[in-house]
Amino acid sequence: MATGIAMNQRWARRETPPTRRAIQLGLSGGVMALLVCLIGLVNAFSKRFIINDVLTTAQAILAIIVLITGYMAAARTWKRGQPAATAIVYGALAGLMVGVVLAALVLIGSAVNLREVLVNATPALYGILTFEQESQGVGLGMLLLATGVLGLLGALLFILPDRMRNAVLMGFGVLIFVGLLQDLIELVLNRNRGVQRFFYTSNGLTVTGALLLFILPFLLRLGWGYVGDRVRSNVEALPPASRRGLSWAMTGLGILFLLLFPRIFGSFPSEVMNNVALLGVLMGLGLNIVVGFAGLLDLGYVGFFAIGAYTMAVLTSPQLNFPIDMGFWQALPFAILISIFCGMLLGIPVLKMRGDYLAIVTLGFGEIIRLLALSDLMRPRLGGAQGVTQVATANFAGTELTTPQTLYYLLLASVALTWFISRRLRDSRIGRAWMALREDEDVAEAMGINLVSTKLMAFGTGAAMAGLGGAIFAAKLQSIAPQSFDLLISINALAIIIIGGLASIPGVVVGALLLIGVPELLREFNEYRLWVYGIMMVVMMLFRPEGFWPEEHRRRELHDTEPGIEDSATVGMDPAAAPGQS
């Protein structure tokens, strides 16, 4: 019956006249743009230029919304065989509607003081929206013109052949990326003043630099569009031995780069990488085992991170009146073991729960752990709200690992270890049992899988990785406070594995770089990080449930055209079965 409803909707959608459809889409895009303005993103990013004096990040964000609206309008109204011009007209119309909504905001906002309620509805915002023009009429005209043109361009993007479109997107992608990460890239370029001068001003790219940054990737991608397939097939035609050699060489280069990273980039990028590795990759890989492999949605994952951190702190800090004081390496096994123990212990009550219940109960566990750590009841043992200081730092071969550059290697080693464990587990018997459990618990049980031990193994392994992360976290900061162990860490980890692709190990790294690394580099963004996570989680589930770097067999499933296989493969929690695709 679900398909019946879906079909009804499809019929209804087809019957809407295209003009109305375009206006509707334009208005939804307008609401999105309005929201982006009113929550303060535009204000926050209005000072950061991507291209100096030409394009601010705020304008880029709004422009992207309009472009997407135009693209969607073209995609939804255009039918095969129609002239391209109709799609372009509808795209421009939809774009214009976004402009109309924003113009309405400016007009209303200038007449009535909205600031009492909406803190970001400031004159500064209206100034940005009207391109800082003296006369509001001229500014609004420019706004409408700009949105109309951008909507048109969005539609044009839809009309373009695939190769062209990919090339254009590549060009813009590189341009925006390099423009946004100015601080970081300048840090690296510091030795080469000439290159730096050529590309950057004090705030944003130079115009020539921006042009070059667009055209070069554009041409490269365009060229790759023509020769890419041939290169790929040539590589595939190589004898297996040399192909293996090639892939080893690539891996070797990657490892070499990772090993030399702190040398090349210095302190700040290493610190960013440390956070990516610790809060992103370690936590993500651990949660990936529980959620991605075994399909158990655990929202209290931060609890084990906290347990690892507190174990490390209690065992090593002389501040608490705990009889034993250890070093980092003596305490580390205890931190991991206690996390595993707690992971299994808290796993027992939820053995029989599934899905939603599991999520909420685990969330409750996470909160209980945090509240206990905060409470006066545990103050003598855990330090209460002030937390614990004087935690031992990690040391290696006589050096204390306190600088980001040295800690980097500890984290790199931990990530490598958890990566290795994850991979081996995935391909092992227990890994297959987890996947079976994920697809269908009842069938898995009928096939002779012991649900109790399999689930507990998943909770335990996940907790071990979180415990390791927590222990390193404590040693890295040399102090811990219960406030840092709130739900957001769990949600971070969850968002990472969803963005990267559930059950995909490289996906975790991609997700961590995107969700931890980028906000670290864009400080203004930090405040809106969770807002964007929320949108990303919804949008990913609706449009790309397999993630940015899907697990291999899932990717194969999604692009497999044999009908018989798809039917049987898309059961259980496999996101491929989500109807957002259709």
Added chain:
Amino acid sequence: MQTATARRPEPTTPAARNWLQRASWTDLFMWTLGGFLILLIVVGSIRSLMAGRYSAAQWIDFVIFGIAQGSVYSLIALGYTLVYGILRMINFAHGEVFMIGAFTTFFLANALDDRGFINNNLVLSIILLTLVSAGISMLVAVLLERIAYRPLRGAPRLVPLITAIGASFFLQYTARGLYGSGNKSYPVIEPLQGKLFFGPIGILRTQVVVIVSAVILMAALYTFVQRSKTGKAMRAVAEDKEAAALMGVDVDRTIVITFAIGGALAGAAGILYGLMFRQVHFFIGFVPGIKAFTAAVLGGIGNIPGAMLGGLFLGVFESLGPSLFLEGLGIPSANQLKDVIAFTMLVLVLIFRPTGILGERLAEKKA
């Protein structure tokens, strides 16, 4: 809803006799743990009562405060239960729906108070505020259904759950971005200060308003679901979507109405929350949301009277808990552990009676 629960009778197990044989070690572990917790509660209560730190009047105050905050939980819990009854999914973002209503209406309440309107027209302004808040929450709930849940109907369970978590964060930080991150205080309403006396028992006037409004709303909802045609459609869809569709019920419309009603109740709860606790900020949806979920589970999820009962029960338990059994156990500043009580209760209910107080549906089967 509750009639739906009668559909699947519990299998009458002949094995009920030899429960000991069927129990696995995990069951034993859980029973031991549960028994231990119950023992703690009993010992703590006895010791608190023996110590006599609180007078009878104080205990009554605790209970009444518990009922008042419990009725707020009940109203939110109804939203969980209604949606669960129909879609078998937990609307994780429901707490945020509640928050948006309460937070947005704060500005109206403040504006009205500045002009002295509230103090002069108390009943009218409370009704007005409730309507506005309910309307806003309703709008958000309906949009949520349309954008985040409807396209995913029939998708694997994990998918809409993740969307719901995402939507929940989106709403939280939207509210924060729109209205700022600071605390806002609802105005002090003069006519609602002080106590009303019913015989020897004095009750704070705000609490009277909260309890009375909640009772009216719940009675209205119950009549609506039981008597009206739409209510009948809702019950039919909850029972069997396909059969209801065949009988001419517009399933999509019914689901939207369900979300709308749930949202409206959450919005109304938001105003009552504002009256009672006064402080609102963008994060207030989270904890009441989880507690209302606990209440819904406690009463038997999918069951309307269950959600009401569960909310009251949880409210009273939470308000009595710290002084009654935590202080008796010698725990310092027991109030810090108030939320722990609610979470522990959720876990205990799911272990020992996943069907809840009134529910018959097996949580583990459906969840």
